[in-house]
Amino acid sequence: MGKKILTEKINIPGIREYDVYRQNGGYQSVEKALKEMTPEQLVESVKASGLRGRGGAGFPVGLKWSFIDKKSGKPRHLLVNADESEPGTFKDRYLMEFIPHLLIEGAIVSSFALEANLSYIYIRGEYMFVFKILEKAIKEAYANGWLGKNILGTGYDLDLYVHCGAGAYICGEETAQIESLEGKRGNPRIKPPFPAVSGLWNEPTVVNNVESIASIPWITLNSGEEYAKIGIGRSTGTKLISASGHIKNPGVYEIEMGMTVDEFMNSDEYLGGMIDDRPLKALIPGGSSVQILPPQYIFKTANGEDRLMSYESWADGGPVTGSSLGSGGFIVYNDTACIVRNTWNLSRFYHHESCGQCSPCREGTGWMEKILYRIEHGQGTEEDVDLLWDIQSHIEGNTICPLGDAAAWPVAAAIRHFREEFEYHIRFPEKIKDRNHFREQPMEKVRQLLAK
Amino acid sequence: MERVIIKQFTQQVNITDEVMARINELTSHYPEGKQKSALLPVLHLVQDAHDNWLSVDLMNKVAEILKIKPIEVYEVATFYSMYNLKPVAKYKFEFCRTACCSIRGAEDLMDYTCSKLGVKQGEITPDGLFSVVGVECLGACGYAPMLQLGDFYHEHMTPEKIDALIENCKQGKVEFYSE
Ligand SMILES: Cc1cc2nc3c(=O)[nH]c(=O)nc-3n(C[C@H](O)[C@H](O)[C@H](O)COP(=O)(O)O)c2cc1C
Ligand code: SF4
Numbered sequence: 124m125g126k127k128i129l130t131e132k133i134n135i136p137g138i139r140e141y142d143v144y145r146q147n148g149g150y151q152s153v154e155k156a157l158k159e160m161t162p163e164q165l166v167e168s169v170k171a172s173g174l175r176g177r178g179g180a181g182f183p184v185g186l187k188w189s190f191i192d193k194k195s196g197k198p199r200h201l202l203v204n205a206d207e208s209e210p211g212t213f214k215d216r217y218l219m220e221f222i223p224h225l226l227i228e229g230a231i232v233s234s235f236a237l238e239a240n241l242s243y244i245y246i247r248g249e250y251m252f253v254f255k256i257l258e259k260a261i262k263e264a265y266a267n268g269w270l271g272k273n274i275l276g277t278g279y280d281l282d283l284y285v286h287c288g289a290g291a292y293i294c295g296e297e298t299a300q301i302e303s304l305e306g307k308r309g310n311p312r313i314k315p316p317f318p319a320v321s322g323l324w325n326e327p328t329v330v331n332n333v334e335s336i337a338s339i340p341w342i343t344l345n346s347g348e349e350y351a352k353i354g355i356g357r358s359t360g361t362k363l364i365s366a367s368g369h370i371k372n373p374g375v376y377e378i379e380m381g382m383t384v385d386e387f388m389n390s391d392e393y394l395g396g397m398i399d400d401r402p403l404k405a406l407i408p409g410g411s412s413v414q415i416l417p418p419q420y421i422f423k424t425a426n427g428e429d430r431l432m433s434y435e436s437w438a439d440g441g442p443v444t445g446s447s448l449g450s451g452g453f454i455v456y457n458d459t460a461c462i463v464r465n466t467w468n469l470s471r472f473y474h475h476e477s478c479g480q481c482s483p484c485r486e487g488t489g490w491m492e493k494i495l496y497r498i499e500h501g502q503g504t505e506e507d508v509d510l511l512w513d514i515q516s517h518i519e520g521n522t523i524c525p526l527g528d529a530a531a532w533p534v535a536a537a538i539r540h541f542r543e544e545f546e547y548h549i550r551f552p553e554k555i556k557d558r559n560h561f562r563e564q565p566m567e568k569v570r571q572l573l574a575k
Numbered sequence: 576m577e578r579v580i581i582k583q584f585t586q587q588v589n590i591t592d593e594v595m596a597r598i599n600e601l602t603s604h605y606p607e608g609k610q611k612s613a614l615l616p617v618l619h620l621v622q623d624a625h626d627n628w629l630s631v632d633l634m635n636k637v638a639e640i641l642k643i644k645p646i647e648v649y650e651v652a653t654f655y656s657m658y659n660l661k662p663v664a665k666y667k668f669e670f671c672r673t674a675c676c677s678i679r680g681a682e683d684l685m686d687y688t689c690s691k692l693g694v695k696q697g698e699i700t701p702d703g704l705f706s707v708v709g710v711e712c713l714g715a716c717g718y719a720p721m722l723q724l725g726d727f728y729h730e731h732m733t734p735e736k737i738d739a740l741i742e743n744c745k746q747g748k749v750e751f752y753s754e
């Protein structure tokens with residue numbers, strides 16, 4: 124059993140309720156932080172922990188906190204990002220649904236470290252039932268003196284509210300989220316200025332993922348140095364992985380970083396191997412925005428080293444033979460899945476979710492969706508694959524926010540690693556008429572056709 | 576964004592005292608002068624109280640309450656996919672159609688549900704009770720295939736479970752809003 128930091132208490136009956144949470148050591152980190160530590164000490168301890176943002180980009184949390192503008196004297200805010208809309212990712216919901224007070228506890232300590240007196244949790248609108256759970260938990264926290272004026276008699280005031288979105292993936296991007304919280308469309312802002320200088324209502328704001336903030340109580344109680352001992356290299360601590368697709372035991376797992384991918388995929392304690400024992404065809408290790416990989420790069424890196432569940436190991440090989448730990452959305456495909464169909468599906472997603480501000484993203488995602496639709500539906504031409512490659516290569520780096528990149532990378536990786544599947548679709552349209560064409564006749568069985 | 580406001584649909588606008596009290600509570604979550612921030616939560620609230628859709632009259636009412644321009648409300652209502660700009664079925668089955676659900680049979684299940692109800696995707700049954708729509712990832716990818724109905728997620732769905740759910744809806748036994 125690996126170390127559990129976030130989910131250690133999640134199975135205690137009644138832990139969603141304040142009393143049970145408190146009886147099990149809840150809110151101790153608030154007592155420690157407010158009574159025994161200064162905001163600077165807290166920032167230092169999070170820096171020492173090496174905790175990297177769990178929203179996908181992996182930016183060091185302590186470093187981000189140290190950028191918040193405290194000199195201007197403007198009000199500061201923590202914004203907890205609970206938008207969780209990256210396909211394959213459902214870990215934040217697990218924490219919020221089953222142990223909501225952990226997030227609230229983390230938000231109080233983090234707000235204190237940032238010297239913020241008004242903070243928000245922004246949750247996606249579809250999680251309305253979780254919104255209501257959080258709202259109730261926040262009320263309990265107020266009623267028990269953990270929020271409001273003069274918390275624990277220390278003179279520190281904090282108001283914390285939960286705010287809901289209304290169906291827009293782009294509102295997970297931090298500046299779009301700020302716009303949305305201001306009651307506007309979720310159009311990302313041009314950076315700089317960064318939110319730490321000018322964020323919500325042009326006031327200094329730090330945006331952090333739910334899982335990042337839920338790690339703060341443990342770090343505060345046990346020290347950053349202790350946290351840094353868990354994990355491997357610059358991937359410290361534990362990570363929540365949400366696993367889906369063709370595996371025996373889908374769900375959310377907390378793992379210590381550094382575990383081999385093989386153990387995670389195949390041991391009974393974790394994913395338990397492939398469903399129906401069918402062969403593994405592909406994996407997306409960190410949510411739909413990261414590169415899809417074929418089997419030869421899943422358990423081993425291109426150098427033949429064991430692939431590990433860590434930021435560095437997944438990135439090994441760059442976009443060519445590596446991928447990214449991203450948000451921890453671990454999507455497993457067996458040989459019945461069609462990579463072309465999956466890529467089309469994801470392009471449709473990005474096209475649907477593009478906010479439309481930049482033309483390479485707005486138009487490019489639409490073109491990619493159209494071409495992929497054509498190929499998947501037996502109307503593709505020989506030039507289409509190169510055309511797709513060309514379009515995706517012109518999106519990356521040319522947009523206001525990273526959604527453009529996120530739309531381009533999966534297409535590039537699918538072509539890079541599964542080009543023969545695209546060719547098969549183009550050359551044998553009569554064989555792919557059924558949406559489940561690989562269910563009866565997986566690529567393995569038809570590959571010889573391509574040689575002719 | 577192909578989402579547009581169609582003026583021909585009208586509805587009876589009725590902001591009850593209870594709804595108004597909740598609006599006041601929501602606006603109190605934001606600093607003085609920043610009441611526009613409450614717009615998204617308020618739109619959810621009034622939509623829930625008006626058969627799950629927003630007419631122009633209702634949006635204008637929200638603008639008046641929040642002291643913002645109507646256009647500021649329309650801009651937002653057309654951007655976010657959860658706001659319905661015309662009447663919807665009482666039981667709107669929103670299936671996740673994105674990758675993880677798709678590879679676990681979401682589209683086959685949507686086809687099954689459509690043919691069971693005798694509608695195409697997006698259509699409403701003549702009795703106004705049901706519709707089937709595809710939406711993007713709902714954060715339940717490990718519990719695929721799944722659908723959302725009101726506040727609730729129905730996960731690990733099968734044709735049998737769809738049959739039972741439809742039956743329960745018809746008998747009015749299905750919970751819509753969580754507490
Ligand atoms: C298109 C897009 C969607 C995103 N969605 C999310 C999300 O749902 N949840 C999240 O925490 N971060 C998301 N992010 C990342 C945020 O912009 C931001 O980096 C993150 O919330 C910072 O928190 P962290 O440093 O704790 O990871 C998204 C980024 C982009 C570009
Ligand atoms: S990259 Fe796409 S989503 Fe991001 S700002 Fe530009 S158009 Fe909007």
Ligand code: FES
Nearest residue numbers: 671676713715716
């Ligand atoms: S892909 Fe269906 S819930 Fe995420």
